[in-house]
Amino acid sequence: METTDKIAITPRRKFLALMAQSGGLMALGGMVWTGYLEEAKSAPLILRPPAAVLEVDFMRLCIKCGQCVTACPYHTLSLAKPGDTKPLGTPFYIPREVPCYMCTDIPCVPVCPSGALDVKSVSKITEGVQELDITKARMGLAVVDVESCIAFWGIQCDACYRACPIMDSAIKLEYKRNERTGKHAYLTPIVNSLTCTGCGLCERACVTEKAAIHVLPLDIAKGAIGSHYIKGWEQGDEKRLEKAGGDVTTHTKRSEKSATDYLNTNEEMFK
Amino acid sequence: MREWMRSHRFMMARRLTQLGILGLFIAANSYGFMLLSGNLSASLVLKKLPLADPFALLQMFSAGALLGVDVLLGGALILLFYIVVGGRAFCSWVCPLNMVTDAANWTRRVFFLEKTIEKKLWLGRTVRYWVLALTLILSFITGVAAFEMVSPIGILSRGIIFGMGLSVAPILCIYLFDLFAVKNGWCGHICPLGGFYSLVGKLSLIRVKHDHTKCTLCMKCKEICPEKQVLGIISKRSGAIDSGECTNCGRCVEVCESDALSFGVRNYINTNVGEKE
Numbered sequence: 001m002e003t004t005d006k007i008a009i010t011p012r013r014k015f016l017a018l019m020a021q022s023g024g025l026m027a028l029g030g031m032v033w034t035g036y037l038e039e040a041k042s043a044p045l046i047l048r049p050p051a052a053v054l055e056v057d058f059m060r061l062c063i064k065c066g067q068c069v070t071a072c073p074y075h076t077l078s079l080a081k082p083g084d085t086k087p088l089g090t091p092f093y094i095p096r097e098v099p100c101y102m103c104t105d106i107p108c109v110p111v112c113p114s115g116a117l118d119v120k121s122v123s124k125i126t127e128g129v130q131e132l133d134i135t136k137a138r139m140g141l142a143v144v145d146v147e148s149c150i151a152f153w154g155i156q157c158d159a160c161y162r163a164c165p166i167m168d169s170a171i172k173l174e175y176k177r178n179e180r181t182g183k184h185a186y187l188t189p190i191v192n193s194l195t196c197t198g199c200g201l202c203e204r205a206c207v208t209e210k211a212a213i214h215v216l217p218l219d220i221a222k223g224a225i226g227s228h229y230i231k232g233w234e235q236g237d238e239k240r241l242e243k244a245g246g247d248v249t250t251h252t253k254r255s256e257k258s259a260t261d262y263l264n265t266n267e268e269m270f271k
Numbered sequence: 272m273r274e275w276m277r278s279h280r281f282m283m284a285r286r287l288t289q290l291g292i293l294g295l296f297i298a299a300n301s302y303g304f305m306l307l308s309g310n311l312s313a314s315l316v317l318k319k320l321p322l323a324d325p326f327a328l329l330q331m332f333s334a335g336a337l338l339g340v341d342v343l344l345g346g347a348l349i350l351l352f353y354i355v356v357g358g359r360a361f362c363s364w365v366c367p368l369n370m371v372t373d374a375a376n377w378t379r380r381v382f383f384l385e386k387t388i389e390k391k392l393w394l395g396r397t398v399r400y401w402v403l404a405l406t407l408i409l410s411f412i413t414g415v416a417a418f419e420m421v422s423p424i425g426i427l428s429r430g431i432i433f434g435m436g437l438s439v440a441p442i443l444c445i446y447l448f449d450l451f452a453v454k455n456g457w458c459g460h461i462c463p464l465g466g467f468y469s470l471v472g473k474l475s476l477i478r479v480k481h482d483h484t485k486c487t488l489c490m491k492c493k494e495i496c497p498e499k500q501v502l503g504i505i506s507k508r509s510g511a512i513d514s515g516e517c518t519n520c521g522r523c524v525e526v527c528e529s530d531a532l533s534f535g536v537r538n539y540i541n542t543n544v545g546e547k548e
Contacts (some may be wrong), residue, residue: 012328022401024400025401025530026404026405029402030405030408030409031406033409033417033421034409034412036420036421037409037413037415037417037420038422041413041414041415054490056414056445057336059400059414059415060331060334060335060336060414060415060416061331061336061337061339063312063313063323063324063328063342063416063419064310064312064327064425064429065309065310065312065314065323066300066310066420066429066432066433067308067314067315068310068312069300069433070299070300070309078433079428079436080432081426081430081433081436081437081438082426082436082437082438082441083436083437084436087415087420088419088420088421088425088426089312089419089420089425089426089429091472091520101359110340111315112316113309113313113321113341113342113345114313114331114336114337114338114339114341114342115337115338115339115342133381164350186464187420224436260326262429266448
């Protein structure tokens with residue numbers, strides 16, 4: 001019985017085979033491609049231009065035209081090239097190389113055609129007129145490594161403090177008596193997360209070999225308290241509890257049942 | 272020399288357009304001459320008129336983005352231009368990768384690769400439409416413009432305008448692929464942007480027209496054409512090349528020694544069939 005002879009390769013059979021092949025190849029290509037995309041789009045340590053929307057939306061909206069790069073007078077921004085290990089074609093900056101100089105007219109933002117850079121987020125309204133305000137930018141947050149910052153050794157250095165364009169607000173110096181020498185002071189930099197824009201001028205200015213103060217993206221740099229710690233001394237802070245979704249309880253095998261139930265069943269005792 | 276000029280007139284015009292556009296982008300980015308700023312994904316003419324890549328917008332849309340007005344307007348302008356006028360002219364007159372793939376094709380001809388190397392890899396001309404569909408599906412799934420994340424066109428144009436770096440590597444890959452693997456492999460088979468413009472420009476007005484009575488059957492046009500399947504009517508009947516896959520590069524027009532081919536405006540009223548028969 002030679003069955004192969006009986007199979008006629010009809011046009012219909014050919015068409016179906018072609019569709020199956022195309023579908024299969026598409027699935028294969030799609031999976032490889034998706035794998036690449038999922039890897040390539042997640043760059044948690046990337047710093048975006050001022051007024052960039054949330055990273056998820058930014059990846060959707062950025063059309064990679066580079067108009068923000070062209071507009072920046074300090075060549076702070078560049079578009080990711082192959083080899084930069086960042087999402088291809090999207091703008092970023094490296095503060096230690098060229099920080100953001102926080103231009104008051106923010107030329108990089110209004111030129112964005114797609115809405116990936118949102119003018120509203122860096123504008124304030126004074127007397128009914130919308131006005132650009134670069135201090136509202138939140139590109140990242142400066143973080144001090146107290147181990148490698150020489151000010152924490154007691155050596156006087158206020159490089160980052162003086163470099164900060166929002167001096168005495170985004171970075172403050174904390175004065176503390178130096179017990180070791182007994183006659184000197186520590187002047188240690190403290191970053192305020194409410195006003196720091198993440199421009200990176202402090203990182204650029206830092207005197208140590210590798211910057212002891214460095215800008216990290218906000219969601220990496222910041223923690224999250226959760227709703228169950230409340231400042232009792234601050235008016236209205238317990239309002240945060242309203243957002244909390246019910247009690248947080250840990251269930252174990254025993255605590256699943258109420259205490260009386262569990263004591264009245266003697267199953268486990270007589271086993 | 273005159274002969275060469277004549278048989279390369281559209282080629283020279285194309286290179287001039289391609290390099291001119293890139294030159295304007297470079298001038299805007301490096302020297303602040305703002306006639307045309309941005310790049311091929313989205314740009315601004317004279318700081319006023321926005322232009323944008325409609326295929327990139329389509330991907331962003333399927334990725335779930337709420338797009339700004341500027342890019343939508345820019346995308347509409349470009350789309351309209353290619354629907355009405357240009358056909359797939361983007362590929363041969365604007366896209367910088369065209370120079371790379373043409374170079375690969377030229378190298379192929381110089382070394383007679385067509386005749387000396389056995390064809391091992393077969394790729395259909397419809398693969399680009401599958402890739403096009405896949406691009407939109409993946410954009411939807413991953414939430415990023417899928418082709419823009421890998422596009423060698425974007426890599427090359429950004430590389431030329433903003434600095435090359437390692438961008439050389441993927442471009443070299445395309446060159447070698449077209450040289451050794453599949454003839455016109457990237458532009459003629461895979462590129463979803465080419466597929467997109469094939470669909471968009473199907474009905475556009477500017478077309479290569481064929482005069483059957485002048486044709487001497489030398490087949491030089493078919494030899495030079497990067498999308499030779501569109502030249503089906505050669506030696507058979509007169510009319511316009513109406514396939515969207517024709518890139519309007521004009522190579523066939525230049526090499527035709529008997530002037531059987533020419534650029535013209537498609538005649539919708541009398542229909543294409545039966546013209547000058």
